[in-house]
Amino acid sequence: MNSSVIEIKHVKKNFKGNEVLKDVNINVKQGSIYALLGANGAGKSTLLKIITGLLNSDGGTVTINTINVANNPTAAQELFSFSSQHATVDGVLTGYENLKLIAKLRHERNPRIVAENLLDKFELTEAKNKAVSTYSGGMRRRLDLAMSLVGNPEIIFLDEPTTGLDPKSRQDLWDSIKEMKSQGKTIFLTTQYLEEADYLADQIGFLRDGKIVATGTPDEMKRIAGDDKLLLIFNRNLDAELALKLLESYSPVKKDLCEVSIDLTEDISTTLNVLNALTTKQIELKTFKMITPTLDDVFMTLTKGR
Structure with missing residues (x-):
């Protein structure tokens, strides 16, 4: 089992009486x-600035490979690279x-x-002798990521790495991050893109009200928004009403005039049983869909009432 390389315990931070971080706890394998x-x-x-030693916390501890960051930031910083939210490349060079x-x-x-090797790795060789000020946003971010790999650090921190990129550039950067992981590197990233977290992350933490209010794999996080659902769509409202009565044991919910939703606790068996029951009673079904919660649903669930 992989050991924790980043341990964040009870971290707090106040800005002028405003408690930004109240009690943050994270372990990264x-x-x-x-x-x-x-x-x-x-x-x-x-939080990322505190983890990387750029900002002091008001309480709690951060250790990277057992090194206390607050007590020995220089030693800790030798273990990782940090790519900030805004590309730090020099546009003149x-x-x-x-x-x-x-x-x-x-x-x-x-x-x-x-x-030369990093330019080749990030497909920047053709533009290597051009001023970075002429690079596209995606090229600048790739160069920024390449710079973070100089020295071959084992741990990489990325602050919103794909902000402002077009979909193609974002996918390219995702592929680069996945490749870095395949080489055994540990990556800690912040993101506002739910799709990004879903595609890349082994573990997700959701920060709200100064605390991690939910954590888990992408699939575990999606369960927060509820079970998978079977959506039955009928041609007529009458058929939907008949289905509600027939499928009463499955706790169906009328979603729209001709739509009925059923929570799927056992995807295949429940779906087959429902479809067989409708066929047996000759209740005509227009179509059906399997709906899995997304991280967008989780985001909405966790931010309700705010």
């Missing part, structure tokens, strides 16, 4: 992707020059080869 979700202003970036400079600053033995 080695070689996994952890996604921190939350509404804008929930404190995701604040070329892509190659940006990477070579970072490689020199991190005391790489051969900065030129490091830069």
Whole structure:
């Protein structure tokens, strides 16, 4: 079983009397992707700054590979790279020059080869001698991610890595992040994109009111929004009414004039039994759909009443 490489215990942070973080607890396993979700202003970036030693907390502890970040930020920072929400590349320099400079600053033995390899890895070789100011948003983010890999860190922090990217660039970056994980790297990212967390994360934490109010795998998180549902769509309201009575033992719910919904606790057997019952009683069904909760549904469930 993978050990925890990032441990966040009872972290708190106040800004001018406003409790942004009240009691945050997170464990991140080695070689996994952890996604921190939350509404804008929930404190995701604040927490990330505390984890990476850029901001002091008002309570609690953060350890990375057993190193207490607050007590020894320099030693902790040698273990990871941090890619902030806004690309930190130098627009005047070329892509190659940006990477070579970072490689020199991190005391790489051969900065030129490091830069060339990363340009190739992130499909930036053709643009390597162009000023970064001419790069598209997606190219700048790929370069930023490439720079975060200089020195081959085992742990990578990404603050909303795909904000502002078009769908193609976002998918490309997702693929790069997945590849980093396949190499055994541990990735902690914040995101406002539910689809991103669903696609990338092994574990998701939902930050609200200064605390992690829900955590689990994407599938476990979706259960918060309820069971899978079987939606039955009829041609006539009369058929829908007949189905309600026939399927009473399944606790059906009338969703619309000709639509009936049933919670699926056992997907296949329940679906087959329902369809067989309708066929036996010759109740004509127009169509049916299996509906699985999404992280959007979870988001709405967890932010209700706010």
